[in-house]
Amino acid sequence: MKLTDTTYLVGGGTWGGMGLTPGxxxxxxxxxxxxxxxxxxxxxxxxxxPEAIARWITGHGFALSDVGTILLTHMHGDHVGGAAALAAMTGAEVFASPLTAGVLAAADEEVSSIRIARDAGIYPADFRLAPLAGVKLLDDGASVTVGAVTLTAIPTPGHSEGHLSFLATAPKRRDLFAGDIVFWRGRVLMQAIPGCDVMATARSIERLAGLGPIDGLFPGHGAVTLSGATRHINSAAEHVRALRVPPAL
Ligand SMILES: [Zn+2]
Incomplete structure (x- = not known):
C-alpha cells in the first residue's frame, strides 16, 4: 500500500488490524x-x-534484490522475527541498536521477552526466534542513506530496551518511524514485561517532541498519519509533562 512518495506499507498482521500479512x-x-x-x-x-511481505514488495514493481537495507526498531518478536528470513531473501544489510543486534546474534528469547510472550499465547507455541549474525550497529544519531532519503537513528527506550526510532528526511517530508514508542493520538504501549520502563518512555517522548515539525507518524502497529504528526507526539508529551503515563494504545 503506497502511503507517500517514499513510503509503502508492506506488512502488518493481526495486532493493529492491518491484515496485510499473517500472524x-x-x-x-x-x-x-x-x-x-x-x-x-x-x-x-x-x-x-516473510513470503507475504515479499509479495507486497514485488507487487509494487520492486525487485527484492533492490532492498539493500533492513532497519530494526526493537527486539520484540513481532518486529525482528522475520529478520533472518528477509535478510536471506533480499541480501540486505541489517542495522539495529547494539542490544537488538545482541539478541538476534544469540536468538535470546529471554531478554527479548519472546519466551514469556509465547507462554502467554501472544506468539504461536512453535514460534522460535531465528538467529541472525552480522547485524550492523547504529549508535545515537547514526544515519543510513537510502537514495534520496536519510534515516537517522534516535534511541527511544521505554517500550523496550535498545529501542530505536528513525527520522526519515526526504526532499519534501520529515517522517518518524516510531516503532512501539508512540502511536496515533499520542498513545503508548506499556507491557508487564522485562525492559518496559515508564520513565524511559517519558524521556523518549520528550526527545521526540524536541525534533521539531514532523509530517508522517508511522508506528509499529495500528493507524498511520500522513501529515501533522507533531500534534500526536505533542499529545503524548503533554501527558508526560503533567507526570501522567499517556493513554494506552
Ligand atoms: Zn514491541
Whole structure:
C-alpha cells in the first residue's frame, strides 16, 4: 500500500488490524529512495509472513534484490522475527541498536521477552526466534542513506530496551518511524514485561517532541498519519509533562 512518495506499507498482521500479512506482524514499511530500498522492521517471521511481505514488495514493481537495507526498531518478536528470513531473501544489510543486534546474534528469547510472550499465547507455541549474525550497529544519531532519503537513528527506550526510532528526511517530508514508542493520538504501549520502563518512555517522548515539525507518524502497529504528526507526539508529551503515563494504545 503506497502511503507517500517514499513510503509503502508492506506488512502488518493481526495486532493493529492491518491484515496485510499473517500472524502477529508489526507494521512493516518499505522506503523507496529512488533506486534504493529499505525495510523498517520485518514482522514476526511466522509461516507465510516473510513470503507475504515479499509479495507486497514485488507487487509494487520492486525487485527484492533492490532492498539493500533492513532497519530494526526493537527486539520484540513481532518486529525482528522475520529478520533472518528477509535478510536471506533480499541480501540486505541489517542495522539495529547494539542490544537488538545482541539478541538476534544469540536468538535470546529471554531478554527479548519472546519466551514469556509465547507462554502467554501472544506468539504461536512453535514460534522460535531465528538467529541472525552480522547485524550492523547504529549508535545515537547514526544515519543510513537510502537514495534520496536519510534515516537517522534516535534511541527511544521505554517500550523496550535498545529501542530505536528513525527520522526519515526526504526532499519534501520529515517522517518518524516510531516503532512501539508512540502511536496515533499520542498513545503508548506499556507491557508487564522485562525492559518496559515508564520513565524511559517519558524521556523518549520528550526527545521526540524536541525534533521539531514532523509530517508522517508511522508506528509499529495500528493507524498511520500522513501529515501533522507533531500534534500526536505533542499529545503524548503533554501527558508526560503533567507526570501522567499517556493513554494506552
Ligand atoms: Zn514491541
Amino acid at each position: 502477529p506482524d508489526c507494521n512493516v514499511y518499505l522506503i523507496d529512495g529512488g533506486g534504493a530500498l529499505a525495510l523498517i522492521d520485518t514482522g514476526s517471521g511466522v509461516a507465510g509472513s
